[in-house]
Amino acid sequence: MSAEARAGLARATLAAVVAAVVPTTTAQARGCNAVSPAHQAVLVELYTSQGCSSCPPADRWLSQLDARHPRDRIVPIALHVNYWDHIGWKDPFAHAKFTSRQRALAAAGGSRTIYTPGVFVQGREFPQWSGHVPFDDAIRTLAAAPAAVRITLNAELAGPVVTLNASAVALASARDPRLYLALVASGLATNVRAGENRGEQLRNDRVVRTWSGPLPLKPGPMKWELPADGDATRYSIVGFVQAADGRVLQAVDLPLRGC
Numbered sequence: 225m226s227a228e229a230r231a232g233l234a235r236a237t238l239a240a241v242v243a244a245v246v247p248t249t250t251a252q253a254r255g256c257n258a259v260s261p262a263h264q265a266v267l268v269e270l271y272t273s274q275g276c277s278s279c280p281p282a283d284r285w286l287s288q289l290d291a292r293h294p295r296d297r298i299v300p301i302a303l304h305v306n307y308w309d310h311i312g313w314k315d316p317f318a319h320a321k322f323t324s325r326q327r328a329l330a331a332a333g334g335s336r337t338i339y340t341p342g343v344f345v346q347g348r349e350f351p352q353w354s355g356h357v358p359f360d361d362a363i364r365t366l367a368a369a370p371a372a373v374r375i376t377l378n379a380e381l382a383g384p385v386v387t388l389n390a391s392a393v394a395l396a397s398a399r400d401p402r403l404y405l406a407l408v409a410s411g412l413a414t415n416v417r418a419g420e421n422r423g424e425q426l427r428n429d430r431v432v433r434t435w436s437g438p439l440p441l442k443p444g445p446m447k448w449e450l451p452a453d454g455d456a457t458r459y460s461i462v463g464f465v466q467a468a469d470g471r472v473l474q475a476v477d478l479p480l481r482g483c
Contacts, residue, residue, distance in 0.1 A: 254380065255380045259476070265474060266363050266366045269301055270342075271322065271343075272286075274416055274421060285353070286430060292360065297363065301406060304317040304318040307323050311419055313420070326344075332347070371395060373392050373474035376390065376392070391441060392465050398468075401465050401467050402441075402468075405446070408460050409430075409458055413427050
């Protein structure tokens with residue numbers, strides 16, 4: 225074989241190797257998207273703590289909402305607060321920013337008191353959450369209203385890294401609307417070794433693990449990494465828009481199992 229032929233064969237072999245490698249790398253990234261509905265989707269926020277003995281029933285209540293309401297009508301999330309961490313058990317999912325958010329929402333509604341379990345519906349405290357009839361009636365009424373905002377989420381999953389593009393468009397006037405984004409996990413189990421729930425295995429769903437906001441309505445691309453226990457099929461991305469007075473205007477949920 226001539227030197228020219230050998231060089232041609234080498235170039236062809238290298239091209240074949242590159243062609244074999246590049247598609248494999250590209251195929252590792254999987255995309256999915258979600259757009260909020262034409263009606264209001266209702267954000268339900270449960271403020272909870274693994275250090276609170278009255279919280280496990282509320283955690284179970286939140287887990288059961290999917291069986292009662294479709295996800296285009298209701299978007300539940302659990303925010304674990306840190307103000308019970310001092311009584312014996314430090315909640316692994318708790319964060320001071322969730323305590324601050326609960327305090328701000330309560331203040332916007334005219335209250336100086338926060339407690340667990342506490343439920344907020346579209347940014348307003350809803351003490352009757354445990355009664356099926358008043359809660360379900362409120363959800364149906366809110367979800368019947370036209371959306372004031374349209375939210376679009378586009379996610380790409382490559383290994384444990386989520387690349388998120390999110391945007392929102394106001395369809396009606398609202399004062400200083402801001403976008404919030406959260407990564408939520410379900411199917412979490414914790415063996416509690418101290419505090420009021422000592423000896424219990426607590427199961428938690430829709431737990432906020434990553435939180436970003438307030439953001440502009442078009443914040444640009446973001447990269448998140450799933451936690452070390454991250455099975456992507458158990459995670460969702462939640463986006464919602466909140467006005468300056470604390471009212472939540474729209475919400476949307478994007479399950480990563482579809483990516």
